[in-house]
Amino acid sequence: MTEEILNKVYEPDKVEEKWAVFWEKERLFHAAPESTRPPYAMVIPPPNITGSLHLGHALNNTLQDILARWRRMSGDNVLWLPGTDHAGIATQNVVERQLAKEGIDRHTLGREAFIQRVWKWKETSGGTIVKQLKRLGASCDWERERFTMDEGLSRAVREVFVRLYEEGLIYRAERLINWCPRCRTALSDIEVEHEESRGKLYYIDYPLAEEPDQRITVATTRPETMLGDTAVAVHPEDERHRGRIGKKLRLPLADVEIPIIADPAVDRAFGTGAVKVTPAHDFNDEAMGKRHGLPFENIMTPDGKIAETPRTRTFSGKTISEARSAVTQALEQLGLLRKVEDHTHAVGKCYRCKTAVEPFLSTQWFVRVNDPKNSLAGSAIEAVRKKKIRLLPESWENNYYGWMENIQDWCVSRQIWWGHQIPAWYCVGRDVGQCGIDCKEPIVARARPEKCPRCGSADLRQDPDVLDTWFSSALWPFSTLGWPSELQPTPEKRKEAEAMLKTFYPTSALVTSFDILFFWVARMIMMGLHFMKEVPFRDVYIHALVRDAEGQKMSKSKGNVIDPLEIMSKYGTDALRFTLASMASPGRDIKLAEERIEGYRNFANKLWNAARFIMMSLPEESERATGGAGTLSIADRWIQSRLHRTIGSVNQSLGNYRFDEASALLYQFIWHEFCDWYLELIKVDLQDGSEAQKRGTAATLTTAFETLLRLLHPFMPFITEELWAHFPHPGENLAVAPYPQADAGKLDAASEGIVREIIIDAVAAIRNLRGEMNIPPSEELGLSISVDRDQGRELFERNLPYIKRLARVSHLEIGVGLAAPKMAATVLTGAAKIYIQLDETRLNKEIDRLEKGLAKLEKEMEPVEKKFSDPLFLSKAPKEVVAKLDLQRGEMREKKYKMNNDLQRFRGMIDSK
């Protein structure tokens, strides 16, 4: 056993890479669909290829890896499918920035060349995150890594698009959408982040066309959009404006006439009760404009400037903010700007570049999510309501319903180049084809059609837009498994895809953070149900966000980002993983402080040193082989029992996704039971025990530690695999060794009771007194133990060596009903009275201590005694509760009596001196 001497300090960097490479090379995480073992599948939330591992990834993938390793070791056929997301806007932005440094933009490069460039970037830089995931220890089936723009996944995207179009669930329409003027693309509703900002509320006078001295004052936060006003609305029952409804106003600056309309959506209490209506630049006004058949006046260009129209005049070409000050200035000169107030309101920002989002009129593709006959959202709601999918923690369900019930059609087209180009074609240059059919209608097809089926023209142009990135990720749980299998290029691949889908869909669990619940999870549910006729996953475990120690969201601009890679090299991957697992309490954000990680680094080191001790303590292999099984000491039976209780609890906690509980159980057991007590106790056994007992202890020690490594492995895969390799064990690799299962036969309540009540309690009590009275550990104590019955005496006698060694006691006397020696302090444990010899200075100290202790005890007893004098408590409380409390009262009374007794004795001794 001593062939290798391990270093005193565990050095993670010396073992981690070795095992990561080994696991992958040995294909230990490869899942085969034909296996007969129960399937367990997860798909990774695909990180962006632009990404580098941040703590959110680290948490997300640590939790998934714990589940994957746990289920795999427990005997399941685990598929954890990895991959990355092409991240349309984000990736395009990265490459565009790179181009900008070279002084070119994508338009000079052209679409084809630009896309080539992005692919090239992906080849060189897109693999970073995958390498980092491997370093984290993620036990994915790396042979099945996917990318959202893979050929197979792109095929799935086209198939889904075409089918939805054919079913009428995808359509093209002109309407107001969220537009990022910087990215120059449409965004979906949830890609807009709302941010409170301090702005102004401008009060502007609009003169009546017929009576220019009569004016209506409107209040707006965006004066520049007045150039696009096509009405002013008031509430139909508003006394102030009633007579004016239907009259015309002269819109200042634009110099056109607009009507005053009545609409109940107007809030009479806000501003002046009159609101300008700009249907082309405000979502409210769009709805109002449609209700009243108002014209839509677009006054903006796609890059967020004032367009050139008859209305915009001198303002055209100005940016929004330039236009705002120019318009207010012009109004002021005309005497039409009545007042300006401070006003805070929410401004929509692009989630990628934080530019203010503009409501913008344009033609886009939409997914109809609540079609009355075929409601994607409706089925998705039902799946959760009927518990086909569990959201964990459950509290997220309300959020989910709230969002899904108010969901609007999903704008899926984006005016960028990097992504899945929309499979729709148009006849070039023809509004109406030869056949007389309107050829503005797109031809939606799986592949480029040879000619227009309506007019026969071969001059077709594909829709330049690409699909929202989340469109392809919505298909992730089945597209990655090979759907649609019938479109696979070869019979073998077809068969493989069919098998994969059959075995692993629906997947078992999805682990994700709540910020993409709607971006991704809800859409996967909609698409999965629609195309697979089955939910995409059973459990959705929603974890928190990782924040810094102050609770701030980590961001590069704040400079409070903790880089998990730095943490891994400083403290080890296992320490980081264990920290994240231990902090993953449901429904609470994680505030990560470095000290915590340090603590778990220490834990890893503790384990390492326990292993060193065990290796040194065990006899040579040759000796171990001979001499039979051996007998177990009380410590052996105790640790076995404790171990199997822990095994049961850990399995249970993992089954409930309580990673925090499971890691706390492991930490507590390994450090405070296995190391603090068991290893200390068996020092006695291994030194003084019989040969048979030494063999038994050596065997128990080995088995317990080996089991413990298996139990801990999902949390700390590297150090456990490394240590396991040094120990005798069944099987080849820890990563695929069986996960411990609780064995009721190993539970031993009697031994647990003895170790707890006889050994640990006595040792702790003696140590406590030693500490209180400053008796140095080097000074050996003399003491007597008094028990009530012979049985107790026997128990103590049998365990005397443990107590003597752990409490550092030299001479010890045991008896039934022993009287206290002349100068001795008493400590009570549940099983005995322990007397410790004192001298005079210590006697004084002890008197002092007893006085304080008594005062405290009396205070503690007060509420308990009070209860027993309450007749209502005695009559109404359950019997067990009364009994339990009575027992406590008895103990406290006895303790008090004993302390009083001692106190008087000691005082007497001092006085008589």
Next chain:
RNA sequence: GGGCGAUUAGCUCAGUGGUAGAGCGCUUCCUUCACACGGAAGAGGUCGCUGGUUCAAUCCCAGCAUCGCCUACCA
């Protein structure tokens, strides 16, 4: 505006209808042959505030306060 969550030891957080727990930090002692990334002992909390239900509330209910988050078309 609506919804959700939080408020427990100096800090970060578990937890339970029956005299409060962990880790870190702190204090004291100890370099005893696994580990100073260690060992032993200890201090420290009217469990946000106010009411209610109950024999009993940190836990259940109501209100309030503070702080987060989500969501929303008061321009």
